[in-house]
Amino acid sequence: MSEKTIIELKNVTKVFYLNNILPIKVLDNVSLKFKEGHYYSIIGPSGAGKSTLLSIIGCLDYPTSGKVFIDGTDITQLSDDELANIRGKKIGFVFQLFNLISVLTAYENVELPMIFAGVDEEERKRRVNELLDMVGLSNRKNHRPLEM
Amino acid sequence: MRLITLITLFMTGLVGISLIVAITATINTILTSVYERVKEIGVLKAIGATNNDILILFIIEGLIISIFGGLLGLLIGYLLAVAIDIWANSQGYPIKAKFSYDMVLLVLIISIITGFLSSYFPAKKATEIKPQEALRYE
Numbered sequence: 001m002s003e004k005t006i007i008e009l010k011n012v013t014k015v016f017y018l019n020n021i022l023p024i025k026v027l028d029n030v031s032l033k034f035k036e037g038h039y040y041s042i043i044g045p046s047g048a049g050k051s052t053l054l055s056i057i058g059c060l061d062y063p064t065s066g067k068v069f070i071d072g073t074d075i076t077q078l079s080d081d082e083l084a085n086i087r088g089k090k091i092g093f094v095f096q097l098f099n100l101i102s103v104l105t106a107y108e109n110v111e112l113p114m115i116f117a118g119v120d121e122e123e124r125k126r127r128v129n130e131l132l133d134m135v136g137l138s139n140r141k142n143h144r145p146l147e148m
Numbered sequence: 149m150r151l152i153t154l155i156t157l158f159m160t161g162l163v164g165i166s167l168i169v170a171i172t173a174t175i176n177t178i179l180t181s182v183y184e185r186v187k188e189i190g191v192l193k194a195i196g197a198t199n200n201d202i203l204i205l206f207i208i209e210g211l212i213i214s215i216f217g218g219l220l221g222l223l224i225g226y227l228l229a230v231a232i233d234i235w236a237n238s239q240g241y242p243i244k245a246k247f248s249y250d251m252v253l254l255v256l257i258i259s260i261i262t263g264f265l266s267s268y269f270p271a272k273k274a275t276e277i278k279p280q281e282a283l284r285y286e
Contacts, residue, residue: 055280060194081198088196095283099191113195 012066174266190282210267218259
C-alpha cells in the first residue's frame, strides 16, 4: 500500500504577540508528516498549541515561519481567497458545537459549502439529498437547526 | 414667491440631514449585524467562503434595507401629499400638493447609492474577521 503524505509541516513556528508587544511562541519548529488513509489524534495539555496547530493545518491561519504542504501545495504561499478555496474543497471541519446557520434549513446548511465551491444547482440538489438520506434526515430537510 | 423659495430651501436642507442620518443608521445596523454574526462569519469562512463572498453578502443586506427604506419613504410621502391636498382643498387654500413621479426614480437611485456606501465599510470589516478567532471559544 502506498503511503502518500497528504499533509506535511516543515519547521513551523507560530508566534502570537500579547498586547502587540510580548511574544509568545506557541509552536516552535514543528515538523510533521501525515499519511493518507491514517487516523491521527493530537493530544496535549491546555495551551500546548493543539488548536493553533489545527488552525494552521486547517488553512485557517498562516504560520509565522515554516512551510505547510497540503496535498503537495505550500499553503503559506497562497492568498486568503486561495486558502478559502482549499478549505472549501479539501478540508472538512467537525466543530465542537454544531455551528449550523440558524436561519437556514437543514437542506440549505448542507448546500451552503457547495455554493461557495461553485457546484452547479443540479449537482447540489442531487448531492444534498444523497447526504441527508445517508444520515437519515431526509424527512427533516426543511427544518431549521432549532426545530430538530 | 420668496416664501416658497425659502420653504424649498428648508426642505432640501431637511432631506440632506435625513440622508446623513440614514447613512449613519444603516452603517450602525450593518455593523451590529456583523458583530452579532462573528461566529457565523467564521463558520462561513471555514467552509470555503472567500472574502468577496462575505463582502457581497453584507452589501446585499445593506441594499435590501435601504431599498426597502426608500420604498417606505415614497409610500409615506405619497400618502402625505394626498392628505395635504385633501386638507388644503377642504380649507379652501390655493395649495396643490403633487406627487412627482420623477422623484420615484431619484429616490430609488439615492437609496441604492446610500445602501451601497453605508454597507461597504461594515462589510469590509466583516471580511477582516479571522475564522480561527471566531471559532476559538465555542
